[in-house]
Structure formats: C-alpha cells, structure tokens
Amino acid sequence: MKRCCDVFNIYRSSYKYWAKQVRCIKPEKVKALVMVKSIHAESNSSAGARTISIIATTRGLTISRDAFDKRAKLSQLQASKS
Template sequence: QTIALIELLSREQNIVKQLCHLFEIPRSSYHYHLKHRGLVKPEREKLRQQAIAIHRDSRGSAGARTIAGQLNQLGENVGRYKAASLMRDAGLISNQPRKHRYKIANDES
C-alpha cells in the first residue's frame, strides 16, 4: 500500500510532503491512515464474522450477492459491494461447483 511505502521511505517531516505529492496522496489522508491504522471497528468485525459464517454454511459457494442478501435478511443494511469488501478482508473466495458435463460417447458399431 502506498501509505506504508511513504511511511517506510520518510523518516524526516520534510520528505513526507514530497512523497505525498509524488504519489498524489493528500497529506491529510496520509496522517489520517497513520492515526487510524490499528483501530478495530466492532460493527465491521461483527459483519465480517457473520459473512464468514454464511460463507462456511454454504460450503464456500456464497458470493458477495448471496452474503449481502443473507445479511439483509438478518437485519443488517449491507450492499453487495460492502459484502465484497468484507469477503476481501476475511480472505473469502466464492467457489462455485462446476457444471455437469456429459461425455461424448464413442460410436462403436
């Protein structure tokens, strides 16, 4: 991530301004991310745990739309993009089962 790279490269206060300009990141955003990087948001963590449970119950086949729908049924207001973000944070990947394919029979007459 760019914020981590700027933090690594900058050990002086003057170079932060130049690096943020180089990477086209506002300095206020850089400092905001430094201040809030270790905070855990309990509401988001609860949603993430629910998404993990839904994904596990579907044996790994639930995607962002399914997870969003199930969370909405549970009373949470979650769209598919937020569900996709929760999946990304938890490292979940939808694994749909393959479609059944028929073998082509050899004509032995």
C-alpha cells in the same frame, strides 16, 4: 519528514494531523465480518456476494454487495465454482 512530504506532495501539517488520529476497529465492522464468514461457511463456500447479502439482510445486517466484496477481500473469501 519534510523530504518525504515533498516527495508525496503533501503538507507536513496534514501528515501530522493524520498521524495523530486514533485508529480503532469498530464493533459493527467486526460483527459484519463474523456474520459474512459464518454465512459463507454455512453455504460450503458456494454462496456469492448477492446470496450472502440477501441472507445477511434477512438476519438483520444490512450489507450491500460492494460492502461484502470489501469484507470478502479482507478475509480472503471466495465462492467455489461448481
């Protein structure tokens, strides 16, 4: 581990701290992803980031276009060009 930390120029204590952190999926992110996927499916894959963020906001989920882009990349969503 020392050699790896030397290669990446990080302290071993920083690595140990990072490795101990509990990683869990937040329910808010799952809810947002499900809503984004459902809106995308309802639009027959034609809605883009702006439209989906507007629809999600009217349904009670405040999401920016940047946040949508991150979730779209995670779930491999892409608007159809027609």
